Every structure is written in structure tokens, then in C-alpha cells.
Amino acid sequence: MDRAKWNRLQGKGWKEGTVAEFLDLSPEDAAYVELKLQLSEAVRSLRRQSKLTQVQLAERLGSSQSRVAKIEAGDPSVSLDLLTRSMLALGASKKDIARAMAR
Amino acid sequence: MDRAKWNRLQGKGWKEGTVAEFLDLSPEDAAYVELKLQLSEAVRSLRRQSKLTQVQLAERLGSSQSRVAKIEAGDPSVSLDLLTRSMLALGASKKDIARAMAR
DNA sequence: TCTCAACATGTCGAAACTGATATAATACCG
DNA sequence: CGGTATTATATCAGTTTCGACATGTTGAGA
Numbered sequence: 001m002d003r004a005k006w007n008r009l010q011g012k013g014w015k016e017g018t019v020a021e022f023l024d025l026s027p028e029d030a031a032y033v034e035l036k037l038q039l040s041e042a043v044r045s046l047r048r049q050s051k052l053t054q055v056q057l058a059e060r061l062g063s064s065q066s067r068v069a070k071i072e073a074g075d076p077s078v079s080l081d082l083l084t085r086s087m088l089a090l091g092a093s094k095k096d097i098a099r100a101m102a103r
Numbered sequence: 104m105d106r107a108k109w110n111r112l113q114g115k116g117w118k119e120g121t122v123a124e125f126l127d128l129s130p131e132d133a134a135y136v137e138l139k140l141q142l143s144e145a146v147r148s149l150r151r152q153s154k155l156t157q158v159q160l161a162e163r164l165g166s167s168q169s170r171v172a173k174i175e176a177g178d179p180s181v182s183l184d185l186l187t188r189s190m191l192a193l194g195a196s197k198k199d200i201a202r203a204m205a206r
Numbered sequence: 207t208c209t210c211a212a213c214a215t216g217t218c219g220a221a222a223c224t225g226a227t228a229t230a231a232t233a234c235c236g
Numbered sequence: 237c238g239g240t241a242t243t244a245t246a247t248c249a250g251t252t253t254c255g256a257c258a259t260g261t262t263g264a265g266a
Contacts, residue, residue, distance in 0.1 A: 028191045035187065035197060054243065064225050069244055079223060080183045084138065088131045094138060095205045102201035156212065167255055172214050180253060
């Protein structure tokens with residue numbers, strides 16, 4: 001998976017949109033991108049449901065507000081590990097995470 | 104999640120066993136460890152089903168045999184990202200990955 | 207036994223990811 | 237309007253994870 005390609009994804013708007021078959025991504029790469037985006041959406045959604053600010057989630061994570069913002073923005077510098085740990089920090093179970101990924 | 108703690112997990116046998124409530128891990132940390140171990144098992148299982156050697160999977164991944172061995176050994180130096188990309192390289196879908204995680 | 211393919215383990219420099227910091231938008235309320 | 241809380245974006249040095257390499261172990265077949 002190419003870094004530059006991933007970055008181009010960021011550039012465009014594609015807020016709401018479904019996915020990224022709009023670039024020449026292999027099905028594999030597309031699935032990987034989707035997985036990360038779905039988790040980032042799930043984090044934002046869960047955090048809001050929990051009535052937490054980004055600062056508060058950052059505290060639970062031992063991280064910073066700016067990183068939480070990046071997590072939720074689908075920033076390419078955010079790993080699946082961090083996305084997953086964010087879900088767990090919000091009280092999500094393995095099943096919850098699996099559900100968010102399978103969507 | 105403490106690095107040293109994760110390393111101690113490696114030390115003990117606990118091959119087959121269910122999980123890691125045998126150390127003082129928070130439910131969160133335990134879930135994170137479980138996720139990684141479940142995926143590493145899924146990778147090995149899928150690779151064998153596909154009749155591939157570690158070298159062949161490494162080629163698909165653009166990686167090396169030694170890293171694939173670590174992936175399947177649940178080595179702490181292996182990220183969820185790499186585990187996930189391994190599953191995808193083996194043809195797994197998002198749902199397949201979710202299934203492996205929810206187990 | 208010897209050979210060979212498959213797998214395991216340790217190490218290292220390079221690349222990716224991280225928290226922190228600074229600073230800029232945005233939004234709500236007085 | 238100013239003030240305050242929340243979120244967004246950029247940058248950077250420290251850490252983690254990476255592929256690669258070297259080397260060791262295992263198991264099956266001759």
C-alpha cells in the first residue's frame with residue numbers, strides 16, 4: 001500500500017461517501033483503507049455517545065487531543081493499533097470492534 | 104499497555120490456552136492481546152489452508168519469512184496493521200477478519 | 207545418517223508511528 | 237462584539253515496527 005496514494009485520499013472531500021474504489025486500489029488495499037475509515041468513524045461515534053471530548057479520550061488513551069483529532073479524521077499517520085486501542089478505551093468489546101470492521 | 108508485560112506473555116507456554124487473565128491485565132489490555140493472538144492464529148490457519156509456505160506469504164506481503172514467522176508466533180513486535188494486511192494478502196475479507204477478531 | 211525445505215529466533219538500520227506542542231478554525235453563550 | 241470550549245492542522249524528536257539478514261532448529265525422505 002502506497003503512502004502517496006493514501007495521502008491523495010485525504011486530499012479530496014469524500015466525507016460521507018462510501019468507499020475508495022475511485023482510485024486504482026487493489027481490492028486488498030481498498031479493504032484496508034475502508035477498515036481504518038470505518039474504525040475512525042466508530043471512534044467518533046462512540047466518543048460522542050459517551051459524551052466525551054477529544055481531550056478526555058486523549059487522557060484515557062495516554063495521548064493528546066491533536067492525535068484524537070487525527071484518529072477521527074482518518075489521518076494516514078494513525079495505525080490500526082491506535083484505532084483499536086481507542087475503541088477499547090471507549091469501552092468497546094472485541095465484538096463491537098469486529099462489528100465496526102465488518103460493516 | 105506495558106511493553107515488559109507483553110513480553111512476559113511470550114515467555115510462558117500458553118500455546119493452546121484461552122487467554123491472558125493470568126497476569127494483571129486490565130480487561131482492555133487483555134482484549135488487545137487477545138485480538139492480536141487471535142489474528143496471528145487466523146493467519147497461520149489461513150496460510151496452511153491455502154497451502155502456502157511462509158516464504159510465499161512473505162512475497163505477497165512484500166516482507167520476509169522471518170517476519171511471517173513472527174506474525175504467526177504472536178511476537179510483540181508485530182502490529183495489528185501487519186496482522187490485518189496479512190489476512191488480506193491471504194484473500195480474507197473484512198468479514199473474515201471481523202470473525203477472527205470476535206471469536 | 208545426510209540433505210533439504212520449512213520454520214524459528216536474534217539483531218540492526220531505516221521507515222512509520224507516536225505524543226507533545228503550537229497555533230488556527232469553529233461554535234456557542236454572555 | 238469578546239471569551240471560552242472544542243476541534244483541526246502542522247511540525248518534530250523519540251519510540252516502535254519494519255524488512256532484511258544471519259543463523260539455528262525441526263522433520264521428512266533417501
